[in-house]
Amino acid sequence: MEELKNSLNDKRLQVLTLPEKGRCLFTSRDFSPGEVIISENPYVSVPNKNKESPQWKCEWCFSSANLKKCSACHVVWYCSSQCQKSDWKLHRVECQALSKVDKERVKSLTPSIRLMVKLYLRRKLENEKIFPSTATENYKNVEALVSHMSDVDEKQLVLYGQMANLVNLILQWPDSEINIKEVAENFSKLACNAHTICDSELRPLGTGLYPVISIINHSCLPNSVLVFEGRLAVVRAVEHIPKGTEVIISYVETAGSTITRQKALKEQYFFSCTCPRCIKMGQSDDIRESAILEGYCCKNSGCNGFLLRDSDDKGFICQQCGLLRDKEEIKYIVSELKLMSEKASLSLSSGHINEARKAYKMIEKLQVQSYHSFSINLMRTRETLLKIFMEMQDWKEALTYCRLTIPVYEIPLSFAFFKYYISLFHIGMYPRFHPLLGLQYYMCGKLEWLLGEVDEAVTSLTKAFDILRITHGIKTMFVTDLLSKLEEARAEASYKLRSQMED
Numbered sequence: 001m002e003e004l005k006n007s008l009n010d011k012r013l014q015v016l017t018l019p020e021k022g023r024c025l026f027t028s029r030d031f032s033p034g035e036v037i038i039s040e041n042p043y044v045s046v047p048n049k050n051k052e053s054p055q056w057k058c059e060w061c062f063s064s065a066n067l068k069k070c071s072a073c074h075v076v077w078y079c080s081s082q083c084q085k086s087d088w089k090l091h092r093v094e095c096q097a098l099s100k101v102d103k104e105r106v107k108s109l110t111p112s113i114r115l116m117v118k119l120y121l122r123r124k125l126e127n128e129k130i131f132p133s134t135a136t137e138n139y140k141n142v143e144a145l146v147s148h149m150s151d152v153d154e155k156q157l158v159l160y161g162q163m164a165n166l167v168n169l170i171l172q173w174p175d176s177e178i179n180i181k182e183v184a185e186n187f188s189k190l191a192c193n194a195h196t197i198c199d200s201e202l203r204p205l206g207t208g209l210y211p212v213i214s215i216i217n218h219s220c221l222p223n224s225v226l227v228f229e230g231r232l233a234v235v236r237a238v239e240h241i242p243k244g245t246e247v248i249i250s251y252v253e254t255a256g257s258t259i260t261r262q263k264a265l266k267e268q269y270f271f272s273c274t275c276p277r278c279i280k281m282g283q284s285d286d287i288r289e290s291a292i293l294e295g296y297c298c299k300n301s302g303c304n305g306f307l308l309r310d311s312d313d314k315g316f317i318c319q320q321c322g323l324l325r326d327k328e329e330i331k332y333i334v335s336e337l338k339l340m341s342e343k344a345s346l347s348l349s350s351g352h353i354n355e356a357r358k359a360y361k362m363i364e365k366l367q368v369q370s371y372h373s374f375s376i377n378l379m380r381t382r383e384t385l386l387k388i389f390m391e392m393q394d395w396k397e398a399l400t401y402c403r404l405t406i407p408v409y410e411i412p413l414s415f416a417f418f419k420y421y422i423s424l425f426h427i428g429m430y431p432r433f434h435p436l437l438g439l440q441y442y443m444c445g446k447l448e449w450l451l452g453e454v455d456e457a458v459t460s461l462t463k464a465f466d467i468l469r470i471t472h473g474i475k476t477m478f479v480t481d482l483l484s485k486l487e488e489a490r491a492e493a494s495y496k497l498r499s500q501m502e503d
């Protein structure tokens with residue numbers, strides 16, 4: 001830990017331990033918005049292959065193009081000999097282990113099992129000095145991670161035990177070299193420390209363990225953001241961070257209500273957040289925020305009030321006009337939506353895109369009649385419809401849905417405590433510099449341009465650039481591409497204006 005602390009000191013960062021949070025990362029100089037605070041390569045990583053991301057991916061860079069399978073183990077894929085070479089030191093031993101495993105069992109290996117196998121192989125190679133150990137790349141940093149073993153429930157512990165046995169079966173090491181209890185504990189460490197590696201558009205690609213970045217704690221009002229440049233994890237400041245401030249990122253979707261965020265944090269990370277948003281839980285502003293984000297709308301379509309459960313438990317009362325929405329009606333809507341959502345998601349996952357489009361349109365219609373106009377559920381349905389229309393190459397409808405989601409990303413939650421943050425944050429569901437908001441503007445701009453709405457495209461691409469240059473970094477290929485699109489759109493808009501003036 002001393003070695004790591006000294007290395008972080010050189011980066012003007014400091015590790016402190018607080019009783020209520022454990023280790024925390026603090027700045028020892030000012031950081032500006034968009035500046036990289038810390039970046040780290042994964043200690044171990046593995047690509048994901050599941051329903052949401054069904055393609056095979058390169059073991060090293062996660063690309064899905066030009067893949068070739070490793071001819072020895074038939075498990076791992078590479079997009080180039082360069083990537084294969086970069087991974088060789090670790091894969092050489094992994095390949096030997098995987099080649100001995102029964103073919104049927106190999107097929108069912110999950111990314112978590114593979115990640116754990118790689119973790120133990122890397123530790124072994126580090127002990128044998130085949131991998132150099134440095135202050136930041138060192139198994140000691142894995143040992144220092146929190147595991148929350150005493151908080152994990154019995155059922156989960158049994159599952160970790162079974163997974164640990166499978167790792168043991170793959171490695172086939174003597175008892176003196178592997179401790180099943182320790183492997184099970186390491187699974188618990190992965191659950192609250194590993195990160196989902198995403199591409200620049202936040203599509204999940206894989207899972208990685210970044211033991212130094214794992215020191216960073218959570219806040220629902222973060223001052224930093226974690227993004228990935230290939231396999232490199234990069235933490236950037238999204239606001240001015242003065243010297244002596246804790247670096248904080250968000251572990252969960254910040255758009256949810258306080259209860260939803262707290263539940264997610266408790267279930268996966270075993271703590272109760274006490275950030276400025278969370279300490280308001282149960283107060284009138286917070287109740288109102290939850291009712292808007294996750295509650296129902298007034299029966300009177302002309303009223304934009306939010307609903308709260310009435311004291312007699314007959315239903316929900318509109319806080320603006322006083323109209324009651326019957327409990328039984330709400331129950332019926334909820335069960336209908338559940339049934340419809342199951343059917344819709346089945347159509348989507350089985351590739352019946354037209355059926356999925358119809359099903360999600362019906363869900364949207366019912367949600368518009370039931371939920372508040374700023375509801376997260378309604379926004380999620382519209383995000384799905386946007387994806388469906390993109391897949392169907394119906395650009396006009398896709399643009400409509402893209403535009404419908406943006407105001408919800410930016411809803412004015414005009415609550416008292418948010419006013420305090422007015423200078424730091426855009427007042428909305430997401431902080432001003434949130435990658436999702438930037439990406440939504442980027443998508444909107446590209447669709448507007450494609451459909452010939454050049455002036456609108458310039459406005460949207462400019463907004464996207466203003467956000468993504470901070471979250472993704474001005475020098476990355478992703479933002480350089482966006483900038484050249486913006487410049488081209490600007491040139492086209494001014495050419496159009498000149499032509500109109502000459503006519």
Ligand SMILES: C[S@@+](CC[C@H](N)C(=O)[O-])C[C@H]1O[C@@H](n2cnc3c(N)ncnc32)[C@H](O)[C@@H]1O
Binds near residue numbers: 148193218
């Ligand atoms: C990825 S680790 C962060 C580093 C951790 N503090 C440590 O000592 O290694 C995640 C764990 O840190 C703690 N943690 C993170 N954010 C927190 C917060 N805002 N309040 C309290 N505990 C927090 C929780 O125990 C959580 O499971």
